[in-house]
Amino acid sequence: MRAYVINRFGGPEVFEAADLPRPEPGPGQVLIRVAASSVNPVDCKIRRGDVPVGPEFPAVLHGDVAGVVEAVGAGVTAFRPGAEVYGCAGGLQGRPGALAEYMLADAELLAPKPASLSLEEAAVVPLVAITAWEAIIEKGRAQADEAVLVHGGTGGVGHMAVQLARWRGGGVAATASEAAKREQAQQLGAECVIDYRQETVSQYVQRCTGGRGFDLVFDTVGQPALDQSIEAAALKGRVVTIAGRSTLDIKPAFQKSLSLHTVFMLINMLHDYDKAAHGNILREVGGLIDAGTLRPLIHEQRFGFSEVAQAHALLESGRAMGKISLVAD
Ligand code: NDP
Structure with missing residues (x-):
């Protein structure tokens, strides 16, 4: 063949x-x-x-x-x-x-x-949908009325995650670098779209959640977005990452906030x-x-x-x- x-x-x-x-x-x-x-x-x-x-x-x-x-x-x-x-x-x-x-x-x-x-x-569909399902539904347990942030909202895994979180009834925020990607993120169901190169974490946490932070953050990017994911999570929020190799990837400045959250790693799915x-x-x-x-x-x-x-x-x-x-x- x-x-x-x-x-x-x-x-x-x-x-x-x-x-x-x-x-x-x-x-x-x-x-x-x-x-x-x-x-x-x-x-x-x-x-x-x-x-x-x-x-x-x-x-x-x-x-x-x-x-x-x-x-x-x-x-x-x-x-x-x-x-x-x-x-x-x-x-x-x-x-x-x-x-x-x-x-x-x-x-x-x-x-x-x-x-x-x-x-x-x-x-x-297969790899990205399975990954987004395991992150949003199984590990992340996204609930209706929760605020969910997807880092990389128009990427392969991210665009599935945005739609799954929306399906679960949560308010969804997504990051995207370019205007066309931001428009697409909105069409996928993100209510709060973030240009991560223009806004600081505290600015978008304020704008998207009124300062409370996100109940569930899904990082599909790895560093530097992984630190931002920890920073953007609400107290006792859940952070799911598929691109960090271990919690040691997280900057020391954010290590101390780790104990305030639940961090899941999906690094072995493949x-x-x-x-x-x-x-x-x-x-x-x-x-x-x-x-x-x-x-x-x-x-x-x-x-x-x-x-x-x-x-x-x-x-x-x-x-x-x-x-x-x-x-x-
Ligand atoms: P894509 O390349 O399709 O998407 C990556 C996304 O990251 C893009 O949307 C890009 O968009 C965004 N991005 C890049 N740099 C930054 C940054 N500094 N801050 C915020 N966003 C950024 O990849 P996939 O979605 O398919 O996969 C993502 C990662 O997850 C890969 O590393 C992949 O190997 C891993 N993965 C792991 C799995 C596992 O089980 N562990 C399974 C599947 C994937 P923008 O233009 O907006 O920056």
Whole structure:
């Protein structure tokens, strides 16, 4: 089968076309004819060699996938050949990813594609929606009438988080750097939009919460936003981060306020592939998408798999809004 692989770590230029054997599904596995994928920051980190979870060379990267079931392994009853599915299921050590004609996935990590999305649209959803769900609903336990702040409100994870927090009934604030992103954040449901380069934390805490602070802060950025997340939280507020490696990342000046809050780290989600919950979360997310409650925000410039290098360069430039989609070619 045709695939795009890396044979060394490095910049976006390391991608190259290759012919690989088509895999066969083992017990519990689904073989997917890949229609589309998307770029997540972790794909760039793996490509650069920055995280110790890269697959063996030649490495097929990218976890997000949407496609059509080609075959199923022993014991798989949830999906039949011909079904359209989506999920986040590979691109890591021992699990080749989606940048190929076919990809193997554990059936428990997949869900039926939301009916209202094309395969291309569905492929941008899995990793960011699972992450936002775990942060806002499971760890953050966002409640109606709570004030929620999402740092990075138009990013991949952030734009899902804003919509999920809104769905839970909370008042949502979101940060965004450019005017177009701020307008988009508002359209996603943020009532209070923050240009973090213009306003100090105390200014926006005053403007958005009357000075009380946010009950739940979701940091999708890491430093320096992580310190600001701690500073912006209300007394006994909850802070969830996916981009801090430990509480030691937090500046000493804010360490002392840590005891006043609950801080959750979601740094290991990608290692958590044994978790059948991911397929279940994607079923819930699919329901919200089909009900019109959640919608993926897709960057306007589209890419084919053969343009994966350009797509990585765009993500790393920080200029993309929402998700970058990649269609099999
Ligand atoms: P994106 O690149 O799509 O979004 C990042 C966002 O950060 C952008 O919206 C950007 O928008 C904002 N941003 C950048 N710098 C700053 C800053 N100084 N202050 C405030 N906002 C800033 O990435 P994702 O949303 O897909 O992922 C975010 C991070 O979370 C990545 O590091 C990723 O690897 C990690 N992640 C971790 C997971 C886990 O389980 N631990 C799972 C998924 C993602 P703006 O233009 O407004 O600055």
